[in-house]
Amino acid sequence: MNGIHDLGGMHGHGPVLAEVDEPYFHHEWERRAFSLFPALFVGGHFNVDEFRHAMERMEPAHYLQASYYEHWIHSFETMLLEKGVISAAELQGTAEPTRNPVAAPVLTLDMVPLVVQTGASARVDHAVAARFAVGDQIRAKNFNPTTHTRLPRYVRGKVGRIEADHGVFATPDTMAHGQGEQPQHVYSVSFTALELWGEARADKVYIDLWDSYLEEA
């Protein structure tokens, strides 16, 4: 979707303000919010693409005003409500919490070290043909789905070069909408500053793009 999250190339957001010796968390609620992500992920309540898409659907002004972990909380609430894991009445405290009929897996203390050290790769062990090879000139497609995609606006319609083939990964555009992995190749694609911004400097952007985002150029 052409959402507020797709920030690359925008002006007007002001200077980058870096905090010296920044702590990982500024408030206790941020610690709480952070810890819910791995717990709910392992619980199978969402995948990372659904998680991101729920943040992208935030009202734009709210997205810009809210801090990072507030985005997370918004996403958790949105997904858990949409999937019926919790009810609005339960969340508002107007109904007694009930146990769900189908028990979900729970991330327990003993599982934490292994989960942290292993994670969950989006790489898919699936033989899929690559449509492009290193050195190919390609064009990022000009498409504007209202659904989830990881093709940012600033590269759409631009001509770039395949720099590497990273192998086969699940496709976020389908994963975010319950339509399966649709495994395909992901490439590192370079775009010059001239192509992206009309500026003749030596600089490039390298971005990882799925096969279906690209066409021959």
Add this chain to the structure above:
Amino acid sequence: MNHEHDHDHTEPPEEIELRVKALESLLLEKGLVDPAALEALIDTYEHKIGPRNGARVVAKAWADPLYKRRLLENATAAIAELGVSGVQGEDMLVVENTADIHNVTVCTLCSCYPWPTLGLPPIWYKSAPYRSRIVIDPRGVLAEFGLTIAADKEVRVWDSSAELRYLVLPERPAGTDGWSEEQLAELVTRDSMIGTGLPKSPDDAP
């Protein structure tokens, strides 16, 4: 580049505090989360995982040419040799700064970041100013970090929009011949592995 906390638009925190408490309490009552696991996750990412991991990787690459080759060819495996792996670092790539290329990383669409090697990201990395500007005006942003890149050097911005996570391998500072990996690691800053900084010089070492 200091900033006051009140630029972060999140104060007063009461409403969000209550919101988080309500959600966490509900999930506990429904038996969907284990409170001991939540505490362990917080402790792990607040105290055990951070840029010292990445600094060990960089220092080893500086000291050991064979390790550096493995790191550039298969970063995930080479980083795992040091016992570093996992969530948001499942598929890693290391990009090397050279005399001709300066690398810098971003996630314009959200805030993807290599947690096992760098820890959780700082606020500025997740902020609209950094995500919007680093792709269109990398030299301007780097200058705000005190980094001026020569005009004949390429600035290569890596937008980690897919599931690969990036670590920058900075150039080894001059004047460090014969240094141990432990000594070298002291020179490696978080920002030098993001690309918004350079390693400390030997004169700044403790």
